[in-house]
Every structure is written in C-alpha cells, then in structure tokens.
Amino acid sequence: MGDDADQARKSIGARRNPDSADAILDAAEAVLVEAGYSGFSIEAVARRARAGKPTIYRWWPSKAALLFDVYQRLKRVENPDTGNLEDDLVGFLKNLLSHWRETSSGSVFRSLIAEAQSDATVAAVLVEYTKGRHAHTGRMIERAKARGEVAADVDPMLVADLVASFAWTHLLTNRLDEDETTIRKAVRYVIQGIAHKR
Amino acid sequence: MGDDADQARKSIGARRNPDSADAILDAAEAVLVEAGYSGFSIEAVARRARAGKPTIYRWWPSKAALLFDVYQRLKRVENPDTGNLEDDLVGFLKNLLSHWRETSSGSVFRSLIAEAQSDATVAAVLVEYTKGRHAHTGRMIERAKARGEVAADVDPMLVADLVASFAWTHLLTNRLDEDETTIRKAVRYVIQGIAHKR
Amino acid sequence: MGDDADQARKSIGARRNPDSADAILDAAEAVLVEAGYSGFSIEAVARRARAGKPTIYRWWPSKAALLFDVYQRLKRVENPDTGNLEDDLVGFLKNLLSHWRETSSGSVFRSLIAEAQSDATVAAVLVEYTKGRHAHTGRMIERAKARGEVAADVDPMLVADLVASFAWTHLLTNRLDEDETTIRKAVRYVIQGIAHKR
Amino acid sequence: MGDDADQARKSIGARRNPDSADAILDAAEAVLVEAGYSGFSIEAVARRARAGKPTIYRWWPSKAALLFDVYQRLKRVENPDTGNLEDDLVGFLKNLLSHWRETSSGSVFRSLIAEAQSDATVAAVLVEYTKGRHAHTGRMIERAKARGEVAADVDPMLVADLVASFAWTHLLTNRLDEDETTIRKAVRYVIQGIAHKR
DNA sequence: TGCTAATCGAGACGGTACGTCTAGTCTTTTT
DNA sequence: AAAAAGACTAGACGTACCGTCTCGATTAGCA
Numbered sequence: 001m002g003d004d005a006d007q008a009r010k011s012i013g014a015r016r017n018p019d020s021a022d023a024i025l026d027a028a029e030a031v032l033v034e035a036g037y038s039g040f041s042i043e044a045v046a047r048r049a050r051a052g053k054p055t056i057y058r059w060w061p062s063k064a065a066l067l068f069d070v071y072q073r074l075k076r077v078e079n080p081d082t083g084n085l086e087d088d089l090v091g092f093l094k095n096l097l098s099h100w101r102e103t104s105s106g107s108v109f110r111s112l113i114a115e116a117q118s119d120a121t122v123a124a125v126l127v128e129y130t131k132g133r134h135a136h137t138g139r140m141i142e143r144a145k146a147r148g149e150v151a152a153d154v155d156p157m158l159v160a161d162l163v164a165s166f167a168w169t170h171l172l173t174n175r176l177d178e179d180e181t182t183i184r185k186a187v188r189y190v191i192q193g194i195a196h197k198r
Numbered sequence: 199m200g201d202d203a204d205q206a207r208k209s210i211g212a213r214r215n216p217d218s219a220d221a222i223l224d225a226a227e228a229v230l231v232e233a234g235y236s237g238f239s240i241e242a243v244a245r246r247a248r249a250g251k252p253t254i255y256r257w258w259p260s261k262a263a264l265l266f267d268v269y270q271r272l273k274r275v276e277n278p279d280t281g282n283l284e285d286d287l288v289g290f291l292k293n294l295l296s297h298w299r300e301t302s303s304g305s306v307f308r309s310l311i312a313e314a315q316s317d318a319t320v321a322a323v324l325v326e327y328t329k330g331r332h333a334h335t336g337r338m339i340e341r342a343k344a345r346g347e348v349a350a351d352v353d354p355m356l357v358a359d360l361v362a363s364f365a366w367t368h369l370l371t372n373r374l375d376e377d378e379t380t381i382r383k384a385v386r387y388v389i390q391g392i393a394h395k396r
Numbered sequence: 397m398g399d400d401a402d403q404a405r406k407s408i409g410a411r412r413n414p415d416s417a418d419a420i421l422d423a424a425e426a427v428l429v430e431a432g433y434s435g436f437s438i439e440a441v442a443r444r445a446r447a448g449k450p451t452i453y454r455w456w457p458s459k460a461a462l463l464f465d466v467y468q469r470l471k472r473v474e475n476p477d478t479g480n481l482e483d484d485l486v487g488f489l490k491n492l493l494s495h496w497r498e499t500s501s502g503s504v505f506r507s508l509i510a511e512a513q514s515d516a517t518v519a520a521v522l523v524e525y526t527k528g529r530h531a532h533t534g535r536m537i538e539r540a541k542a543r544g545e546v547a548a549d550v551d552p553m554l555v556a557d558l559v560a561s562f563a564w565t566h567l568l569t570n571r572l573d574e575d576e577t578t579i580r581k582a583v584r585y586v587i588q589g590i591a592h593k594r
Numbered sequence: 595m596g597d598d599a600d601q602a603r604k605s606i607g608a609r610r611n612p613d614s615a616d617a618i619l620d621a622a623e624a625v626l627v628e629a630g631y632s633g634f635s636i637e638a639v640a641r642r643a644r645a646g647k648p649t650i651y652r653w654w655p656s657k658a659a660l661l662f663d664v665y666q667r668l669k670r671v672e673n674p675d676t677g678n679l680e681d682d683l684v685g686f687l688k689n690l691l692s693h694w695r696e697t698s699s700g701s702v703f704r705s706l707i708a709e710a711q712s713d714a715t716v717a718a719v720l721v722e723y724t725k726g727r728h729a730h731t732g733r734m735i736e737r738a739k740a741r742g743e744v745a746a747d748v749d750p751m752l753v754a755d756l757v758a759s760f761a762w763t764h765l766l767t768n769r770l771d772e773d774e775t776t777i778r779k780a781v782r783y784v785i786q787g788i789a790h791k792r
Numbered sequence: 793t794g795c796t797a798a799t800c801g802a803g804a805c806g807g808t809a810c811g812t813c814t815a816g817t818c819t820t821t822t823t
Numbered sequence: 824a825a826a827a828a829g830a831c832t833a834g835a836c837g838t839a840c841c842g843t844c845t846c847g848a849t850t851a852g853c854a
Contacts, residue, residue: 603801604799604800605798605800605801606799606800607797607798609799610798610799611799611800614799614800614801640801640802645800645801646800646801646802646803647801647802648799648800648801649799649800
C-alpha cells in the first residue's frame with residue numbers, strides 16, 4: 001500500500017505528478033480503513049497525503065471518483081475455469097467475499113455504493129462498472145452453456161446479476177464471513193433450483 | 199403525507215407532542231424526496247418541520263433512526279397467497295419494486311442502506327430488520343414446502359435472502375423499473391434452476 | 397486586553413453569548429498586533445478565540461466590521477478644553493498619535509483604512525465615522541470662533557479635515573512618533589498661516 | 595495603455611522580453627481598474643497578460659512592486675509656476691486630484707497605500723517616494739519664500755506634508771471630486787491661517 | 793554553425809484562507 | 824417536563840490565490 005507521504009513533494013512541471021497521485025490514493029485507502037466511511041473526507045485524505053486539497057480536486061471531481069480509483073488499484077484474483085459451473089460460481093463468490101473481507105476493497109466498495117445513493121453521477125458510473133463485471137461473470141454461464149450444462153435460453157447477465165446481488169447484500173450487511181456450505185447451497189439453488197424433483 | 203408545518207406549534211406541556219413528531223416525519227420524508235439523500239440533514243428537516251434540532255435529537259438518536267421511522271410509516275401492501283410459489287415470489291418482487299418506485303419508500307430505504315455503511319449501530323438494526331423480513335418471505339417457501347412444491351431440505355431464509363438481494367441491488371442501482379418478464383425469469387432460475395434438464 | 401479563551405464556551409441559550417463576543421474581539425486584537433494586518437484572517441481569529449467561524453460570521457459580516465468593533469472598544473482619551481485653539485489642536489493631535497502609537501488602535505485603524513480600499517461598504521462606513529469625528533473636532537474651532545479667536549467665515553469641518561488628514565498620513569506612513577514641536581508647527585501653519593506678515 | 599495580450603509571446607532569448615513586461619503592466623492596470631483592489635491578484639494579472647506567474651515574480655518581487663511600476667508609468671502633469679503660492683498650491687491639488695480621478699492612477703495609488711499597511715518593505719518604499727514628492731512640492735513654498743510671500747522660518751516639507759495629506763485622505767475616502775472653492779479654502783487656511791485678524 | 797544559458801508560457805504543487813453548511817450540545821423561555 | 828428557538832464549538836465543503844517548481848520551446852550570444 002505504501003506509507004504516508006515522506007518528504008514534501010514538489011511540482012514536476014506542468015503535468016501531473018504521479019508521486020502525488022499515488023500518495024493520495026494510498027492516503028485515501030488508509031483513511032477509509034482507519035476511520036471508516038464516515039471519517040473519510042477530502043480534508044482527511046489531503047492531510048494524510050500531505051497534499052493540497054486543490055491537488056485532489058484537480059484530478060478527482062468527487063469523493064466517489066477517488067474511491068473508484070482506489071478500488072480499481074486493488075486488483076481482483078482471477079477465477080480459474082474449473083470446467084464445472086457450480087465450482088466456477090462458488091469459487092467466484094468465495095473469492096469475491098474473501099477479497100472484500102481481507103483487503104480494504106470491501107470498505108471501499110461499500111463506500112462507493114453508499115456514495116452512489118447521494119450522487120447520480122456516481123450511480124451511473126457504478127451501474128456501468130457493474131454491467132462490465134456481470135458480463136465477465138456471465139462468461140462462466142456461457143461456458144457452461146457451451147458444455148451443455150445449462151439450458152440454451154438462460155440469460156447469462158441475469159444469472160450474473162442474481163449471483164452478484166447475493167454478494168452485494170452480504171457486503172452491505174457485514175456478512176462477508178459466510179461459509180462455503182452456505183455459498184454452495186445458494187449457488188445450487190440457482191443452478192438446480194429449489195423445486196422438488198419428481 | 200401532510201404539508202409542511204403550518205403554524206408555530208407550541209409545547210403541550212410535559213409530554214411529547216404528537217403533532218411535532220408527525221411534522222418531523224413528514225418533513226423528513228419531504229426533504230428526502232425533494233433534495234435527495236445528499237440534501238437530507240437534520241438541519242434541513244428541522245427547518246422544514248419548524249422544529250428545533252434538539253426536539254429531533256430527543257426522539258431520534260440518529261439520522262438513520264428517523265429514516266427508519268419514516269420507512270415504517272409507509273405501509274407495505276400485503277402479498278396474497280396465490281397457492282403457487284412462482285407467483286408468490288414474482289408478486290412479492292413486483293410489489294416490492296413498485297412500492298419502492300412509486301412511493302418515497304425507495305429513497306428512504308436506499309438512504310438507510312447508505313447510512314448503515316457509515317454507522318455500525320444502524321447496520322445492526324438494518325440486519326435485524328432484514329432478518330425479520332426474510333423470515334416473513336421465508337414463509338412463502340415453507341408454504342410451498344408444505345404443498346410439496348419444494349424440496350424438504352431447502353433453507354427458506356437463504357432463498358429469501360437470494361430473492362431480496364435481487365431487489366436490493368435493483369434499488370441501489372436505479373433499476374426499479376424491471377419488467378415482469380425479467381422478474382419471472384429470475385424467480386424461475388431460483389425455483390427450477392438453470393441447469394439443462396436431461 | 398484579556399487572555400485567550402480558557403475553557404470551551406457553550407451556548408447560553410437562544411441569544412448571543414457575550415463571553416464569545418469578548419473572546420473574539422480580544423483574539424482579533426491580539427492577532428492583529430502579533431501577526432499584523434497581513435496575518436489577520438477570520439480563521440486565525442477563530443483559532444485564537446476557540447470560536448467557530450460561523451459564530452464570527454454571524455455577528456460580523458466582514459473582517460472590517462470586526463476591526464471596527466475592536467477599534468470602538470479602545471476608548472479614546474477626552475481632549476480637555478484648554479481655552480485656546482492652538483493648545484486644543486496640538487493636544488488633539490498629540491493624544492491621537494500617542495493613542496494610536498501606544499495602544500493597538502493604530503494597527504486597527506490602519507487596517508480599517510486598508511480594508512476600505514477593497515470594500516466599498518467599509519469605505520462608506522469609514523467615511524461616515526470620519527464625518528462624526530470631524531464634527532467632534534470641529535467643535536474646537538467653533539469654541540474658538542465663539543471666543544473671537546477665529547474668523548467667522550471659517551469652515552470648522554474643513555479645518556478638522558485638514559488636521560485629521562495630517563494624523564492619517566502619519567499613521568499610514570509609520571510616523572506616529574512626530575515630536576510636539578513639529579505638531580505645534582503644523583497647527584500654527586493652519587491657525588496663523590504661513591504667509592509673511594507685513 | 596494597450597490591449598490585452600495579442601498573440602502568444604515567446605522568449606526572445608536569454609534576456610527580458612519588453613513585450614512581456616509591457617503586457618504585464620497593461621494587464622495589471624486593467625485588472626485593477628476592472629476588478630478593483632480586491633480582485634487584483636498575480637493570478638489574474640498573469641491570466642490577463644497571458645504570462646506565466648514566474649515571469650511576473652521574476653521581475654516584480656511583490657504585488658506592490660508591480661503596482662509601483664504601474665503608477666510610475668502614468669506620468670503626472672507638470673504644475674506650472676504661477677508666481678503666486680496660493681495658485682501654485684491650488685493648481686497642485688486640483689491637478690493631483692483630477693489626475694487620480696481621471697486616470698487609473700487613483701486606484702493604483704490607493705492600492706499601494708493599502709498594500710503598505712501589510713508589508714513593511716512597501717511601506718518603506720512608499721515613505722521614500724513620498725519624501726521625494728514632498729521635496730518637489732516644497733519647492734513651491736521655497737519659491738514663495740524667495741519672493742517674500744512666506745515667512746523665512748517656515749518648513750517647506752512640513753507644509754508639503756500638510757497639503758499632500760489633504761489629498762491622500764480625499765483619495766482614501768473617495769472624495770476626489772472636491773470642488774475648487776473648497777480646495778482654495780483649505781489652501782488659504784494654510785497660507786493665511788484661520789485666526790481672526792485684528 | 794552548433795552549444796549554452798537565460799527567458800518565455802504553461803500549469804502542477806503544497807498550502808492557507810475564504811464564506812457556507814451541518815453536526816450535535818447547550819440554555820432560556822414558554823406552555 | 825418538554826417544546827421552540829437559536830447560539831455554541833467543531834470541522835468539512837469546494838474555490839481562489841499564494842509563491843515555488845519543473846517542463847519544453849525559443850533565441851541571443853559565445854565558441
């Protein structure tokens with residue numbers, strides 16, 4: 001993650017100083033983790049990063065834009081193709097929840113969702129981002145379809161939505177520690193359904 | 199809903215003035231609708247309700263507590279027992295989404311979730327409330343189980359969670375206008391599963 | 397002058413807290429004396445007074461309004477009627493210059509004049525105040541007129557203006573230490589004129 | 595005066611570009627006239643002149659230095675020798691006030707005085723400049739002395755100070771439109787005195 | 793003719809202050 | 824005892840300037 005700002009950074013000419021950008025993103029992450037979303041203010045980030053507020057506002061128009069960049073920096077683990085949809089989806093959910101739980105990305109993403117509730121611009125960006133992620137997840141279903149595991153008329157995006165929604169609410173209600181059994185049950189409900197088989 | 203405060207209310211002596219409480223809840227709802235979550239402040243509510251801030255703080259310890267009461271006031275429609283799980287769940291989702299869409303309760307609940315991200319107390323209350331709602335929804339699954347529609351080992355709470363999560367994310371990403379077809383598809387995925395039937 | 401704020405002051409109900417007002421005026425004076433006009437900011441005053449900025453802005457619409465109140469608090473010595481215009485005016489100038497030199501009022505008034513150069517409202521107030529002072533000074537000339545010391549058609553306000561201008565420029569150019577001889581000479585020029593008497 | 599910067603000026607090699615200097619002085623004057631002293635900032639001047647801030651700081655160490663050069667560029671009218679002290683001084687005051695009133699030099703000089711109240715360096719320069727002007731004005735009194743109009747022991751600098759002070763305060767309190775009658779009265783007070791002649 | 797050195801516009805940098813808004817607490821007055 | 828009212832400290836908001844810095848370009852004068 002990197003430490004707080006060390007020495008006074010200077011301008012490096014009429015262009016963005018990447019050191020400052022890094023220091024600000026580091027500070028934003030640190031402030032969010034240490035003080036929580038309620039303690040997350042541009043002032044606090046500027047203080048922590050030893051940066052001027054205008055420097056932050058110059059590059060990030062809003063708190064959410066900053067959060068977004070912080071989130072993007074925290075790269076997600078790749079989900080391997082297990083050759084089996086259930087394991088793919090269980091792996092996906094386990095990875096996502098533990099990534100949110102074990103890195104600061106959970107705090108960041110929660111905050112981003114919260115921020116989207118008061119800022120329409122953020123909301124739009126979040127929706128766009130979400131679509132992209134669903135498309136990515138949808139490929140698991142498409143692979144399964146290709147293998148004949150899944151009915152041909154299934155909407156991969158909708159399934160991805162259903163699965164991701166499960167993750168979102170667990171994030172938003174502090175239930176990131178769900179055990180594998182429960183996750184697998186939920187995934188099975190979606191794959192095999194809950195209806196009684198005759 | 200009620201109008202803004204009309205005339206200067208006076209104290210009615212050594213007990214809570216129900217007019218004030220109503221005026222405050224009305225004002226809270228109005229402010230939230232008109233100015234959005236970002237414009238929702240205790241100050242703004244007090245101004246709108248012609249109430250003193252301490253009056254609000256006396257009865258509601260936090261912004262979220264106020265939001266909660268506003269939400270509770272907006273009674274939900276009852277979901278009739280259709281005798282069929284799919285229709286029960288589709289009805290449930292349709293009702294919930296349209297209730298959120300057509301009354302101010304959507305704004306209120308969104309705000310509540312957002313608020314929970316910065317206040318642990320609120321988060322706890324929200325989780326508790328959610329559990330209660332899931333238990334309520336779970337009864338649909340139990341009824342279906344009693345009818346033999348659903349496998350005996352299905353966890354009703356988990357299914358309710360899955361279904362409610364779908365509603366939550368649609369609320370949080372401004373997609374309350376999902377059409378019945380999509381909702382029904384999502385419900386079928388959960389009930390019948392997406393797996394290809396041999 | 398009074399010390400810095402000691403303990404956190406609280407509100408004393410729905411009315412102005414004179415302790416806060418005093419603390420703010422004390423702090424304003426102290427900041428001006430210690431940091432000079434260039435270091436005189438509302439922020440600095442608030443910090444010094446342990447007051448919130450809004451408390452200052454609530455009661456003083458501008459930096460100048462605050463300076464004005466600080467100036468008014470520093471009561472001027474009364475100028476005794478010596479029964480002789482020359483001594484009256486010399487006394488007036490000596491008193492004024494030493495008052496400006498020995499109390500903080502010199503710094504305050506300089507700042508006020510400076511502030512008036514960038515704020516038309518302040519300028520208007522300053523002109524009004526100046527008129528009042530000139531009227532006051534003008535009475536010395538009127539008394540002398542009554543005694544037959546001064547020609548009947550002399551404009552007392554204009555004389556007061558001339559005399560006060562001398563004081564102003566000495567204030568503005570750091571020449572408050574003018575000795576009595578020079579002051580008396582200047583006064584004599586006005587009273588007896590510089591023309592060679594035949 | 596010149597217009598705003600026309601085309602992008604470039605460096606003309608390892609020496610000061612007089613076009614830039616001119617553009618900056620023009621811009622400074624224009625900004626001061628249009629936005630007043632409160633809107634007069636180095637940023638604004640640089641923007642207006644299409645100059646880099648460092649270019650300004652390279653040649654003028656402070657806002658006041660810039661103002662000073664602007665003021666110096668605005669040449670004063672010469673005061674003709676009328677052969678009579680009263681007319682000399684009335685002419686001097688009339689010229690000075692109308693010069694301040696009709697050109698931008700009034701704004702500039704006001705700002706310079708204001709600036710001197712927060713910057714000791716400027717104050718010193720201003721005092722020095724003032725002395726020079728007083729010496730110049732003092733020559734009117736010396737000429738009158740030589741003609742036998744004025745008593746031999748009169749201090750010309752002090753008289754100049756008295757007369758200039760009158761002009762300064764009129765500048766600082768927006769009274770540059772004083773009519774000739776009043777000016778002449780003030781001058782007569784100094785020359786003939788206000789004392790009743792027996 | 794090619795190199796060096798100073799200057800130019802440009803604009804980012806860490807800061808400070810601006811004036812406004814809200815948070816949550818407090819006290820007096822009125823009912 | 825509780826309501827209305829509004830003041831209080833505290834601190835975040837987003838913006839404007841401050842004075843400094845580095846860049847890349849430009850060009851005169853020296854080599």
